[in-house]
Amino acid sequence: MRGLPHRMSTLAEIEAQVPALRRYAWSLVRHDQDADDLVQDCLVRALASLPEIEGNGITPLRPWLFTILHNLAVSRWRSLRRRGQTVEPESANLTVAPSQEWTSSAREMVDALARLPPDQRQVLMLVSVEGFEYREAAGILGIPMGTVMSRLSRARDALRAQMEGRRRLALRLVQ
Helix, strand or coil: CCCHHHHHHHHHHHHHHHHHHHHHHHHHHCCHHHHHHHHHHHHHHHHHHHHHHHHHCCCCHHHHHHHHHHHHHHHHHHHHHHCCCCCCHHHCCCCCCCCCCCCHHHHHHHHHHHHCCHHHHHHHHHHHHCCCCHHHHHHHHCCCHHHHHHHHHHHHHHHHHHHCCCCCCCCCCCC
16 A cells, blocks of 8 residues: 555656657657557556556656657557558658648648658657657667757758758768
């Protein structure tokens, strides 16, 4: 009974992360039901592993949840590929249904974000939207921190270029 208040606060912390997990899941799969399924699978795994995480006292909860979510998404993509179903984000229908609550610039931003390569979109969502530090994002994605920084820079440049309506300048070969 001694650990019950701590368990309740941990569950409350996990519950508070659900909207952020859903945003990140949607950025990965861009389909509402698939994003919900991904978040649900993440929560099931997290709750099953909670006793060992609570026992170690050193694992930060928020990055741990995002790591689980990211790894589940990667496993999902691999599984779909093995079954012969190709999941290419660039070929998906990425339009946002018009509604009064969306302004024109918000639609443009969502479209521009959807056109980013998946690796850049993931880093941008984790750092700029969810507020993770570079080190945390690197841990979630399993890549070096320098790679996070370069992908983030490229993603921001690409978004800026798209929002300004110009094409990214091609790199020229210097001899």
